[in-house]
Amino acid sequence: MTPKLYSFWRSSAAFRVRIALNLKDIDYEIIPVHLGKNGGEQLSDAYSNKNPNCLVPLYESNEIRIHQSLAIIEYLEEIQPEPALLPKSPIDRAWVRSIAMDISSDIHPINNVRVLRYLTKKLGISSEAKDGWYAHWIQMGLVSLEKQLSSCPRVGKFAYGNHPGLIEVCLVPQLFNALSAKVDVSPHRTLMRIFHECMQLPEFMNASWENQIDAEGLNPVAPLQK
Amino acid sequence: MTPKLYSFWRSSAAFRVRIALNLKDIDYEIIPVHLGKNGGEQLSDAYSNKNPNCLVPLYESNEIRIHQSLAIIEYLEEIQPEPALLPKSPIDRAWVRSIAMDISSDIHPINNVRVLRYLTKKLGISSEAKDGWYAHWIQMGLVSLEKQLSSCPRVGKFAYGNHPGLIEVCLVPQLFNALSAKVDVSPHRTLMRIFHECMQLPEFMNASWENQIDAEGLNPVAPLQK
Numbered sequence: 001m002t003p004k005l006y007s008f009w010r011s012s013a014a015f016r017v018r019i020a021l022n023l024k025d026i027d028y029e030i031i032p033v034h035l036g037k038n039g040g041e042q043l044s045d046a047y048s049n050k051n052p053n054c055l056v057p058l059y060e061s062n063e064i065r066i067h068q069s070l071a072i073i074e075y076l077e078e079i080q081p082e083p084a085l086l087p088k089s090p091i092d093r094a095w096v097r098s099i100a101m102d103i104s105s106d107i108h109p110i111n112n113v114r115v116l117r118y119l120t121k122k123l124g125i126s127s128e129a130k131d132g133w134y135a136h137w138i139q140m141g142l143v144s145l146e147k148q149l150s151s152c153p154r155v156g157k158f159a160y161g162n163h164p165g166l167i168e169v170c171l172v173p174q175l176f177n178a179l180s181a182k183v184d185v186s187p188h189r190t191l192m193r194i195f196h197e198c199m200q201l202p203e204f205m206n207a208s209w210e211n212q213i214d215a216e217g218l219n220p221v222a223p224l225q226k
Numbered sequence: 227m228t229p230k231l232y233s234f235w236r237s238s239a240a241f242r243v244r245i246a247l248n249l250k251d252i253d254y255e256i257i258p259v260h261l262g263k264n265g266g267e268q269l270s271d272a273y274s275n276k277n278p279n280c281l282v283p284l285y286e287s288n289e290i291r292i293h294q295s296l297a298i299i300e301y302l303e304e305i306q307p308e309p310a311l312l313p314k315s316p317i318d319r320a321w322v323r324s325i326a327m328d329i330s331s332d333i334h335p336i337n338n339v340r341v342l343r344y345l346t347k348k349l350g351i352s353s354e355a356k357d358g359w360y361a362h363w364i365q366m367g368l369v370s371l372e373k374q375l376s377s378c379p380r381v382g383k384f385a386y387g388n389h390p391g392l393i394e395v396c397l398v399p400q401l402f403n404a405l406s407a408k409v410d411v412s413p414h415r416t417l418m419r420i421f422h423e424c425m426q427l428p429e430f431m432n433a434s435w436e437n438q439i440d441a442e443g444l445n446p447v448a449p450l451q452k
Contacts, residue, residue: 052373053328064317068331071323078316090304091290097297102279105294109335118362125349136344147278 003028003061006047008035009212012108013069014057015173018207020073023164024080032214035113055112070104073169085165092154096166099148099159103170107141111177131181138178145171146188159194164201172198176209229254229287232273234261235438238334239295240283241399244433246299249390250306258440261339281338296330299395311391318380322392325374325385329396333367337403357407364404371397372414385420390427398424402435 005021005028007014021028033056034041041047042054051058051067058065059072066072077085086093109115111134119125119133154160159167175195178185185192198204209215231247231254233240247254259282260267267273268280277284277293284291285298292298303311312319335341337360345351345359380386385393401421404411411418424430435441 052370053332054370055332066317066320066324068324068327070331071320071327074323075316075320078319090301091292093304094292094297094301097300098292098294101294101297105296105331105335106279106281106338109331110338110341112332112336115336118359119349122362123345123349123351123355123359129349133344133349136348144278144280 006031006033006058009215011056012173016069016169017057019169022203100166100170103174110137135183150190232257232259232284234282235441237282238399242295242395243283245395248429326392326396329400336363361409376416
């Protein structure tokens with residue numbers, strides 16, 4: 001049976017898994033879960049019974065269900081090691097994971113849809129202050145990432161050597177968010193160089209917002225697509 | 227050289243690594259980094275040059291430096307596999323990682339010190355509303371965790387079988403936060419049963435808040451220590 005990926009076109013976490021599946025050339029079927037409609041389809045009984053964490057993505061293959069994007073990707077890496085998304089040596093693996101987790105644990109969760117909703121609906125924060133919040137955490141995170149990558153001898157054409165891996169899987173969706181929110185990414189030359197390398201690859205392009213079956217409206221990062 | 231762990235007594239992420247090091251019986255030296263004093267010692271030049279992400283923990287061993295608690299723990303698991311903190315089979319590993327990441331990616335980061343500081347200092351949120359925010363994300367996360375563990379055949383004396391592993395490494399620090407914030411944990415029977423099992427083990431006790439060299443004041447979770 002073709003694995004299913006419960007996904008939302010704009011979800012960074014789902015985007016990561018789409019890239020990883022593409023890089024590993026694993027066929028999958030997208031099941032859209034709309035994070036806004038009907039109060040959020042991720043909160044429906046049907047979905048929350050499959051994934052009590054009520055977030056996307058969810059990976060489903062035969063009897064197996066896994067949520068949490070990085071847990072899914074580590075699983076894919078274990079069942080199909082090539083092409084590898086992680087290096088071989090423990091210290092290099094740790095470095096790659098730490099950069100990936102800087103994004104998945106320290107930037108992304110603070111800007112999750114449900115967090116933004118709490119800010120505006122529960123705390124009465126203005127839309128402007130919410131946008132400031134969103135940009136603040138992204139910019140702070142990108143500054144740290146650029147600092148770590150700009151002087152790192154591990155960096156080649158991509159963040160680790162000359163092939164995209166777990167870092168790009170996390171970085172590209174985060175930069176989509178940054179660009180969409182008009183965060184100034186110009187100081188982050190290493191990150192943006194890697195981003196543009198990635199966006200020339202079909203594995204990233206096919207996973208991106210505008211190429212999802214549930215994409216809405218115009219290409220949200222149109223200024224990128226020169 | 228004895229590895230160093232840059233740590234703060236109340237930091238959940240540092241607490242995780244302290245437990246993991248104890249479970250693996252790896253000797254380490256604690257270097258305290260105070261997240262409050264002097265505007266936050268994690269932001270000092272000396273520390274941020276070692277860890278540009280400006281968070282604790284940081285693990286340092288000879289020439290090696292790793293930040294991000296789960297990246298450190300995966301590294302420790304790779305260089306010293308026994309006692310194992312992760313199961314053997316890919317699907318079970320994925321399950322354990324997904325539960326651990328529910329905590330490390332979806333509960334903890336939203337309640338990080340810097341996030342709470344932004345809420346009160348930048349957004350002018352009251353102390354009461356901040357406490358509500360803190361409790362909200364913990365309670366929501368614990369509901370999901372209890373739902374996942376309460377009916378899971380993988381659960382034994384501990385979350386995965388009869389030995390503590392990555393789930394407990396993440397769960398116990400999160401429950402310290404919950405109890406300290408007086409979140410009602412009574413509905414979470416499976417989680418609390420596992421918590422009490424853990425707190426009978428020296429590996430967890432020695433890693434806990436009150437047993438750190440930089441602990442301040444009274445035992446913050448005193449009601450627990452019956």
